[in-house]
Amino acid sequence: MDELDRHLEQNVLMMSQNDDDSSDTSSRRGGKQLKLPLVKPMCVETRRESGFHRSSRTCLELIREAMLHHRWQEAAEYMTSYPQILEDKTNNMLQQYKELVWRIGTEILHHHPKSTMEDYNIIYECMKHSGVKRxxxxxxxxxxxxxxxxxxxxxxxxxxxxxxxxxxxxxxxxxxxxxxxxxxxxxxxxxxxxxxxFSHSNNNxxxxxxxxxxxxxxxxxxxLKEILRNPGVWDPFILSYVEMLEFYDDWEEALKVLNDYAFDNSFPPNPNAYLYLFQHLKRHGAPQKKLIKVLKNLYVLVPSHELMLEYSSLLLQSEKKSNIQKALGIVLEMLDFACWRSNVDVWKYLQAIIHKLQTEDNWESIVSDKMASRKDWWPALHFTSFHACKDSEENPELLEVKASLIKILCPDRTLRYGVEPMTNGE
Known part of the structure; x- marks a missing residue:
């Protein structure tokens, strides 16, 4: 429909060009030119417009009106006449006319209740041979x-x-x-x-x-192998190729394809590329170091991805103390997103990370540093009385986990979450 509107606008401009000189003359005679914006009419009839162009323009308007109101049978009837515009050799818009006939024709067929596959084949074959450019x-x-x-x-x-x-x-x-x-x-x-x-696996x-x-x-x-020489997002093609390679036990080639797809800098950033590589590595028992490397790249692109839970889990399993701090940052960043704030598993991961972190002497300063940029808005996102009421009704376990973390995450705030604040008399 947008294509149709653009084409109508082009017709309006083309047909009104011949009248521009006379309009300018009359506006000069009248003194100052009006500065008010004028609404451009959808159809403009000019003195130099031929009968053929006038009828084609009217037909296109009727098609547009029928399509806008979903009168597909009426649009189809008008459409049987409009392709005559392809016989017009008087201007340089023939290619635009061809694409318009193609786009409108397929759109009508797509919505027409009685359209058949044969109807589609006819219009596609007709448009294929109407010109070579498309x-x-x-x-x-x-x-x-x-x-x-x-x-x-x-x-x-x-x-x-x-x-x-x-x-x-x-x-x-x-x-x-x-x-x-x-x-x-x-x-x-x-x-x-x-x-x-599939048939091979079910039959002899x-x-x-x-x-x-x-x-x-x-x-x-x-x-499919040739695709990797052309930078782009080729997810279904890559998955198909890898599936076939794995079926014939060519694990090394499959891994090479996925590595190239994920780490070739000429390709656009694609979270799915790291997802596919991670799944392949995990299926074949790759070491944790390789899994962490892949998930690290995925984290940069999509910090809210569900695999970030597995990423933080792998970091917790490692022996490096710095990885525990990384895991803390990852889970906190997941909870920055509304899609995770009521997920009890994420909060449990946070609880486990802090519990492991507490074995270090400076754990409070580590948590404080991670929460420094969040202290002004996290309470409103997670720890209000509304959240407490909702969590209590929908997930009491979540309420319990979150309540145990309030004083650790927000030590300098008195929050109405989990319990009512005590009065002075108490």
Whole structure:
């Protein structure tokens, strides 16, 4: 709908350009020009507008009005006439018209109660051959629609055809889109491989079936491996490739792929990259030192991640005293986020950390340093009478844990949490 509005605005500007000179002349004759902002009309009829353009503009307005009010049958009826705009050779907006027909057509089909897969195929094939500039992106979107409806083999055929498509001198944009198509085609190879793996595990398969399954692995792995040469966020592709590598017991290659995905500085920061690497390392019994290194990087990106509990637990298990202080900071930072403030496990971790910290002589100063930036707002976040009432009703165990930490975390504050303050007479 935004695309439609932008296009209508472009039409308004283009059609009103011819009247600009006469408008300027008349405003000069009238003396001072008005400074009041004027509302730009959605449709402007000009003296030089042809009948063809006038009818096309009116048709587009009617389509827009029908779509805004979800009258999809009416929009579809008008849409049967609007593609005639593609025959217009009098201006340089043909590419915009093509994309508009493509976008509006698929949007109407998506909402029309009687649309069929054949209707989608017709409009996609029509738009593919209406011009070469958007051919690859239309092919990719077409395959997405087929995948969404479970037609994986058809989607793969469309992507395979697009993968081998070339036009003129290959541009950088065309090369990038081709790589994207290759990646999604490989993802479909993985999907077929995964289905065969499932049937293989439930049935007694012959060697020929295993060979066919391995062929899909080889086809998928070529382009999935190639993805790591192109910086980006490739989560589903990486996971698919790693799953296949692990199935064939290629643990070293799987680990290399995940390490590169997480620690290659040319890739954008991605919390999931560290999550996948951590899960892989943990599955294969990696030492604590490696697990801590991965979670340290995840902590920098997402300090509220649920794995921070495991990170603090690993730090507590280590022998370094400094790690206990790190664990304290991690759990306190988790409790800075509202999503964790009623989680009893996090508060128990905090209690355990402080209990272990109390074996050191300067533990009070350590806690005080960590709480220095929080002392003005933490009580209002965690230790009010409202919190006490709520915790008492919903989770008495949480109330007990929090109450035991008040004097340690906020020693210079008298807080109405857990117990009512004593009166002077008492």
């Amino acid at each position: 051919y690859l992106m239309i092919c990719l979107e077409h395959s997405f629609h087929l995948m969404l409806h479970g037609h994986f083999e058809d989607a793969k055929q469309h992507l395979s055809a697009a993968e081998s498509w070339r036009y003129g001198k290959e541009s950088a944009a065309q090369l990038q889109r081709t790589k994207l198509i290759q990646a999604y085609r490989s993802l479909l190879d993985y999907r077929i491989w995964s289905d065969k793996k 398969c012959f060697d020929s079936d295993n060979q066919g399954m391995h062929n899909y692995f080889r086809q998928a792995s070529v382009n």
